[in-house]
Amino acid sequence: MKLEVVKGHGTENDFIVVPDLDGQLLLDTELVRRLCDRHSGLGADGVLRVVRSDRHPEAASMAAEAPYFMDYRNADGSIAEMCGNGVRVFVRYLQRVGLVEHSAAVATRGGVKRARLHDDDTIDVDMGAPRALADRPVVTAVFSDRDRPPRHVEAMALQIPNPHVVVILDSTVELAALDLSRAPDVAPSLPHGQNVEFVVRTGPCAVRMRVHERGVGETRSCGTGICAAVIAVVERDRAAATGISDPEGESWTVEVPGGRCQVSWRSDGADRNIHLRGPAVLVGEVTLDEAWLSS
Amino acid sequence: MKLEVVKGHGTENDFIVVPDLDGQLLLDTELVRRLCDRHSGLGADGVLRVVRSDRHPEAASMAAEAPYFMDYRNADGSIAEMCGNGVRVFVRYLQRVGLVEHSAAVATRGGVKRARLHDDDTIDVDMGAPRALADRPVVTAVFSDRDRPPRHVEAMALQIPNPHVVVILDSTVELAALDLSRAPDVAPSLPHGQNVEFVVRTGPCAVRMRVHERGVGETRSCGTGICAAVIAVVERDRAAATGISDPEGESWTVEVPGGRCQVSWRSDGADRNIHLRGPAVLVGEVTLDEAWLSS
Numbered sequence: 001m002k003l004e005v006v007k008g009h010g011t012e013n014d015f016i017v018v019p020d021l022d023g024q025l026l027l028d029t030e031l032v033r034r035l036c037d038r039h040s041g042l043g044a045d046g047v048l049r050v051v052r053s054d055r056h057p058e059a060a061s062m063a064a065e066a067p068y069f070m071d072y073r074n075a076d077g078s079i080a081e082m083c084g085n086g087v088r089v090f091v092r093y094l095q096r097v098g099l100v101e102h103s104a105a106v107a108t109r110g111g112v113k114r115a116r117l118h119d120d121d122t123i124d125v126d127m128g129a130p131r132a133l134a135d136r137p138v139v140t141a142v143f144s145d146r147d148r149p150p151r152h153v154e155a156m157a158l159q160i161p162n163p164h165v166v167v168i169l170d171s172t173v174e175l176a177a178l179d180l181s182r183a184p185d186v187a188p189s190l191p192h193g194q195n196v197e198f199v200v201r202t203g204p205c206a207v208r209m210r211v212h213e214r215g216v217g218e219t220r221s222c223g224t225g226i227c228a229a230v231i232a233v234v235e236r237d238r239a240a241a242t243g244i245s246d247p248e249g250e251s252w253t254v255e256v257p258g259g260r261c262q263v264s265w266r267s268d269g270a271d272r273n274i275h276l277r278g279p280a281v282l283v284g285e286v287t288l289d290e291a292w293l294s295s
Numbered sequence: 296m297k298l299e300v301v302k303g304h305g306t307e308n309d310f311i312v313v314p315d316l317d318g319q320l321l322l323d324t325e326l327v328r329r330l331c332d333r334h335s336g337l338g339a340d341g342v343l344r345v346v347r348s349d350r351h352p353e354a355a356s357m358a359a360e361a362p363y364f365m366d367y368r369n370a371d372g373s374i375a376e377m378c379g380n381g382v383r384v385f386v387r388y389l390q391r392v393g394l395v396e397h398s399a400a401v402a403t404r405g406g407v408k409r410a411r412l413h414d415d416d417t418i419d420v421d422m423g424a425p426r427a428l429a430d431r432p433v434v435t436a437v438f439s440d441r442d443r444p445p446r447h448v449e450a451m452a453l454q455i456p457n458p459h460v461v462v463i464l465d466s467t468v469e470l471a472a473l474d475l476s477r478a479p480d481v482a483p484s485l486p487h488g489q490n491v492e493f494v495v496r497t498g499p500c501a502v503r504m505r506v507h508e509r510g511v512g513e514t515r516s517c518g519t520g521i522c523a524a525v526i527a528v529v530e531r532d533r534a535a536a537t538g539i540s541d542p543e544g545e546s547w548t549v550e551v552p553g554g555r556c557q558v559s560w561r562s563d564g565a566d567r568n569i570h571l572r573g574p575a576v577l578v579g580e581v582t583l584d585e586a587w588l589s590s
Contacts, residue, residue, distance in 0.1 A: 007337065007581075009334060009335055012334035012335050013334075014333075014334050014335070038309075038333055038338055039304060039307035039308075039309050039515050039553060040304055040307050040309075040553070040576070040578075041578060042302065042337075042338075042578060042579065043333055043337075043338040181476070220334050258334060258335070281335070281584075281586075281587060281590075282584045282586070282587065283335075283336060283337060283583065283584055283587050284337065284581045284582055284583040284584050284587065285581065285582045285584070286302075286579045286580065286581045286582075287579055287580045287581075288578065288579040289576075289577045289578055289579050289580070291576075291577070292576060292577065292578050292579065295576075
């Protein structure tokens with residue numbers, strides 16, 4: 001068995017791209033975990049398998065629109081719908097091997113995602129229209145920082161399409177002092193758990209964020225979480241009637257520990273879709289050792 | 296610029312092997328840090344540059360005995376004398392490219408290290424004779440576990456050649472409960488800091504260990520720390536006259552979070568040297584992306 005893969009990252013959310021155009025590879029949970037192990041394997045937050053859409057049962061219906069399917073797996077081997085930073089790395093790979101040039105449509109378990117590749121080496125992805133959770137989108141988040149007892153704060157719950165809870169804090173000092181070594185508590189908890197974003201406004205259209213991802217811990221970045229953070233801040237402005245009532249055309253800058261992304265809105269028919277734009281870097285091509293693979 | 300490297304690990308202490316036989320590469324602190332970054336680079340605990348000894352000023356005097364020099368760097372770019380798990384990975388690389396077969400002599404900043412490659416895929420390295428620190432080798436270590444207030448315990452300080460402090464605990468439950476998210480305090484502290492090993496005896500010649508490495512945090516394994524742990528247990532036996540007074544011929548098994556090694560003693564002239572035997576695995580060959588390298 002011979003396996004060649006590519007390591008890449010988007011704002012330090014890192015991935016192993018596994019090219020498997022004909023869908024021949026048995027990419028089981030065990031292999032995903034071994035690849036993603038940061039000490040005994042290559043190390044990554046997840047795996048992005050590249051399969052021709054017409055060769056994969058979950059993507060065949062999208063094949064006419066989006067010829068390549070992003071089969072995304074979390075580092076623990078579980079399947080996820082989408083990954084905001086991962087889709088950029090996936091598109092960067094398609095560009096590098098000459099399969100796309102200035103734009104791309106990618107089949108994902110969250111539907112077709114459209115991307116544009118910019119000259120400044122960023123990639124913009126249409127993340128679709130966010131859905132608020134059905135009931136009142138307000139929950140209570142409980143969290144600690146290094147110097148104070150646990151705090152109970154009102155937070156916003158939303159799905160894009162993963163479940164997120166966003167807590168808006170007042171200062172970057174507070175943000176830096178947060179202890180995210182344990183998952184913040186959320187009441188009521190969302191049915192499938194949640195990522196929790198902590199966000200501070202740092203300018204008219206600028207925020208800084210830290211994130212705790214369900215089942216992972218604090219991470220350097222989270223694409224859908226970046227979108228969730230901006231939505232929550234815009235919604236708070238709207239409710240307080242202090243901000244711009246229509247975010248169309250605005251571009252927000254979100255600073256995360258792993259880098260910087262832009263979030264904007266654009267109308268697409270009846271929906272107003274959220275766009276996430278950021279870097280996508282390929283680190284290197286890896287030929288996995290045959291003895292390692294078969295061990 | 297084109298750079299091809301190899302990722303490997305020994306008991307999950309992981310390394311990037313950088314072949315540079317003619318010593319042409321400018322491997323500066325910045326490149327080491329970028330390579331070792333686990334999210335924006337490849338990720339590793341350190342870099343092992345392979346240079347012909349006669350091409351490197353620090354190794355030229357060893358060239359007749361040991362033709363290849365292990366230029367070891369920690370993940371932060373600092374230079375280290377030796378790395379017990381790293382030298383096995385270095386030797387495995389030399390074997391893979393056909394430069395050694397059943398034995399190897401490696402030039403390191405800690406002198407020439409001799410290794411034997413065994414049929415069971417382990418590699419045995421002569422780590423030399425350990426030196427106790429000059430003054431009374433007893434210090435006090437202060438550490439916490441999840442459920443109890445900080446404890447002050449007598450511990451043994453030794454160098455092989457890195458400085459180590461070994462704390463012997465009574466039970467594997469205690470060992471598992473340790474909070475090593477912060478560095479244990481040691482009084483008096485050793486001049487250049489120390490790694491701290493926590494060890495529990497699990498059989499006549501068997502121990503289990505966890506380690507906190509200076510400047511790194513808790514790691515999956517530490518080669519010289521594994522040796523230090525066994526020496527401390529043997530010394531305690533000797534002091535209590537409960538154990539075998541001469542460890543020659545004994546083989547100890549040390550279980551660490553990243554796997555298992557053997558430690559034994561063998562006479563070598565006037566000295567009784569300590570040998571560390573364990574696995575060394577190559578994960579894959581990496582061709583670094585030219586844009587990443589030049590960014």
